[in-house]
Amino acid sequence: MNWESLLSLKRFGDNNKRLRVEQDDLRLGFEVDYDRIVFSNAFRSLQDKTQVIPFSKTDFVHTRLTHSLEVSVVGRSLGRIAGKAILEKHPHLQASLGYQPNDFGAITAAAALAHDIGNPPFGHSGEKAIGHFFKTGSGSIFKKELSTIEYQDLCDFEGNANGLKILTESQIGTPGGLRLSYATLGAFIKYPKGSLPIKPSSHVADKKYGYFQSQKSFFNELAEELSLPFQKGPVRHPLTYLVEAADDICYTIIDFEDGINLGWISEDYALEYLINLVRDRIDSKKYAQLIHKPQRISYLRALAINSLIQDAVTIFIANEEAILSGTFEFALLDKSKYKAQIQDIITLSIKNIYQSKEVVQKEVVGHRAISTLLDQYCHAAVRKYKGQPNSHDELILSLVDEGTPIVGGNLYETLLNATCFVASLSDGKALRMAQDIGV
Numbered sequence: 001m002n003w004e005s006l007l008s009l010k011r012f013g014d015n016n017k018r019l020r021v022e023q024d025d026l027r028l029g030f031e032v033d034y035d036r037i038v039f040s041n042a043f044r045s046l047q048d049k050t051q052v053i054p055f056s057k058t059d060f061v062h063t064r065l066t067h068s069l070e071v072s073v074v075g076r077s078l079g080r081i082a083g084k085a086i087l088e089k090h091p092h093l094q095a096s097l098g099y100q101p102n103d104f105g106a107i108t109a110a111a112a113l114a115h116d117i118g119n120p121p122f123g124h125s126g127e128k129a130i131g132h133f134f135k136t137g138s139g140s141i142f143k144k145e146l147s148t149i150e151y152q153d154l155c156d157f158e159g160n161a162n163g164l165k166i167l168t169e170s171q172i173g174t175p176g177g178l179r180l181s182y183a184t185l186g187a188f189i190k191y192p193k194g195s196l197p198i199k200p201s202s203h204v205a206d207k208k209y210g211y212f213q214s215q216k217s218f219f220n221e222l223a224e225e226l227s228l229p230f231q232k233g234p235v236r237h238p239l240t241y242l243v244e245a246a247d248d249i250c251y252t253i254i255d256f257e258d259g260i261n262l263g264w265i266s267e268d269y270a271l272e273y274l275i276n277l278v279r280d281r282i283d284s285k286k287y288a289q290l291i292h293k294p295q296r297i298s299y300l301r302a303l304a305i306n307s308l309i310q311d312a313v314t315i316f317i318a319n320e321e322a323i324l325s326g327t328f329e330f331a332l333l334d335k336s337k338y339k340a341q342i343q344d345i346i347t348l349s350i351k352n353i354y355q356s357k358e359v360v361q362k363e364v365v366g367h368r369a370i371s372t373l374l375d376q377y378c379h380a381a382v383r384k385y386k387g388q389p390n391s392h393d394e395l396i397l398s399l400v401d402e403g404t405p406i407v408g409g410n411l412y413e414t415l416l417n418a419t420c421f422v423a424s425l426s427d428g429k430a431l432r433m434a435q436d437i438g439v
Helices: 029-038 041-046 064-089 101-113 123-135 138-145 148-155 159-168 184-188 215-225 236-263 267-278 285-288 293-318 320-325 339-354 358-387 390-399 411-424 427-437
Strands: none
Touching: 029 184, 041 064, 041 427, 064 101, 064 148, 064 159, 064 215, 064 236, 064 285, 064 293, 101 236, 123 138, 123 148, 123 358, 138 148, 138 358, 138 411, 148 215, 148 411, 159 184, 159 358, 159 411, 184 215, 184 358, 215 411, 236 267, 236 293, 236 320, 236 339, 267 293, 285 293, 293 320, 339 390, 358 390, 358 411
16 A cells, blocks of 8 residues: 555546645645535434433433544544654655645544444444344345345444445435545545455454445445555555544543543542553642542543553554555554553443443333334335335335435345434434334
8 A cells, every 4th residue: 555545635526636736725625524524414413322321311421423523633633643754754745745744634533523423323232233133133034135245234234334325325416425535435444344254353454344235336446546455355544543543542531531420430440540541641740739520530531542642653653564564453552552551441431331230221222212113114115115115104204304315226225225214313313213103
């Protein structure tokens, strides 16, 4: 891989090459990507989608929207710092082609902003509910009418793949979806592979999959433009490692902070674990002057995030050659000098937050709501596709927002569209619709 191709400003439908030296620095193409994501309906719906703790009315906790905004901020810092080092190492990128450190920050920030845009309601439990519907629920009857890989897309429904569909799918009047730059789309794709074949490996890019079969041809076009050697297996855009690091930093530290604010993790534990992470950076005199818990937690959180940003960039630059060759198999924080402290925090978060009774109970409610909606919309959409809708089908399909595709060109696209419609709903709307149309 080479940075000249990886930093492509090309957008869907372009006939002429976009050159960095010809860009308006006041309206840089990579920054346009960020703006388009912010103003998209899919991004706005993250305001009412679960990050970890659903339906909290007792205190502020992060939703997918606030989490995504914070990940984008961290991603921008990671990109800018790494970009400065990359340009020092490859000066022709700046001298001849016009790239700046902020370009790397803008790409990483935009991709990070969109990283959860395809997640269904109720977080990862929502993905599991969709998979359950097609594996063992009433959606399993469609298996015999689908190809093996089409059925796998549905059984192993992946928010990352749905995100690529949202960002790139052409609709009437909007060819190419949001028409983001190919550099940003490349950085967005954490898992550059389809749902099959399943060949577990140690490479972090092989952990899940990143595109549905309906987006395969565009993925191939994207990989060719960016010169990603995907024929050798799942190979990431290098900046994807920074996007992933931004996400890992935020959920490690900020989910922990949410647990503290809700009283699920005691302040004594919290301070001990965070201090262990920032011990080499803490200003003891300043810290001693902070008399209120929110001040202490905020100070330690800021130090922790900054420490992990600096460490992640150091790892990225040290392994740039392996990353460009596609042989770097790890998430950046897997190689962090703070790995032990990170694992301590995650272990405590799993016990006190992710596996708490409140979270599990509300995941159960979400699972039931998604199952109800899929049962109604998938079967109605299929009967509509086959020209056999009943009056109830017509009624519930009329509730789908105007312009949202449901009936596709074949059975697979129809089922995927119906599933992605359910996945697009916010937590609150999914619950209300399930209550209204549940039978």
